[in-house]
Every structure is written in structure tokens, then in C-alpha cells.
Amino acid sequence: MELLIPEDVEVRALAELSTMLPLHGFPEVTTANRRLGTKIPTTNPKPDVFGRLIAAGGTTRDLVTDSPALSLEGYSVKEQEARDLCALMLAIIEAAVRAGSLGGATIYRSRTASLPQSLPNPLVPDHFRFTALISVDLRRVTA
Numbered sequence: 001m002e003l004l005i006p007e008d009v010e011v012r013a014l015a016e017l018s019t020m021l022p023l024h025g026f027p028e029v030t031t032a033n034r035r036l037g038t039k040i041p042t043t044n045p046k047p048d049v050f051g052r053l054i055a056a057g058g059t060t061r062d063l064v065t066d067s068p069a070l071s072l073e074g075y076s077v078k079e080q081e082a083r084d085l086c087a088l089m090l091a092i093i094e095a096a097v098r099a100g101s102l103g104g105a106t107i108y109r110s111r112t113a114s115l116p117q118s119l120p121n122p123l124v125p126d127h128f129r130f131t132a133l134i135s136v137d138l139r140r141v142t143a
Helices: 009-024 079-099
Strands: 049-062 065-076 105-118 128-139
Touching (some): 049 128, 079 105
16 A cells, blocks of 8 residues: 655745745845754844744645645844745745745645734844745655
């Protein structure tokens, strides 16, 4: 019997964002320099600009497709820059849908549940934070 394994949406989205953010005005926001990831940077002081994404649940669409949700976060010491980073992260994932590939995984569609909005993080009081929520339909892979 063939096994159908859910994709790791965080890994796939981070790969896509790390490639595309530097091409669109955020050259410093990559996984390589730890300014993009699933955790807030542990360095003090924090980088002036960084992004975070985390899987936030989701559902199974059908036998071969899952619909995981992603929480996208843009942080900056400048309010507009935090908003712009979050909006760009959202736009990059939406563009991946149109291209049919998110970090190399087959992607079919997305649904934005929440556009970028200001949501301060008390753990990072010196930065503005904007968040957005999107779900994507990813094809499972075989074992």
C-alpha cells in the first residue's frame, strides 16, 4: 500500500520566502542569516528586520491534498517596514500558487484568512509586528 505523507509546509514556505524576499527589497531576510524562520531570533539586540512563519493548523482537503494554515509575521523597528515585509510574504506565497510550486512542492490554491494587521508582540517590545494568515492546498508526497 502506498503511503501519502503531508508536506512540511514550514520548510516549503521558508524555502520560497528565503529565495524571493531578497529579490524584492529585503536582502537581509533569509534563513541563511537567521532573519527568517519559525522562531524569533535569540540574539540581543534583535535584528532591525526579521520574519517568522509558523504552521497554524489546517485540514485535509482530500486523499492527496492538505490545507495547512500559515501564520506570517513581519517584524521591524519601523512600522511601515514591518507591514511591508508581512504583505510581501503573503504576496510571495500567493504568487507561488499561480506558479504551481511552493518551495518545490505542488501547490493548488490559497485562501487568505487575514490580511496584514498590526499585532504587537510583548516578547519583542522594541519592534512593530504585522501578521497575516493564509491556508494553502499542498499535494502530499509518497513514501
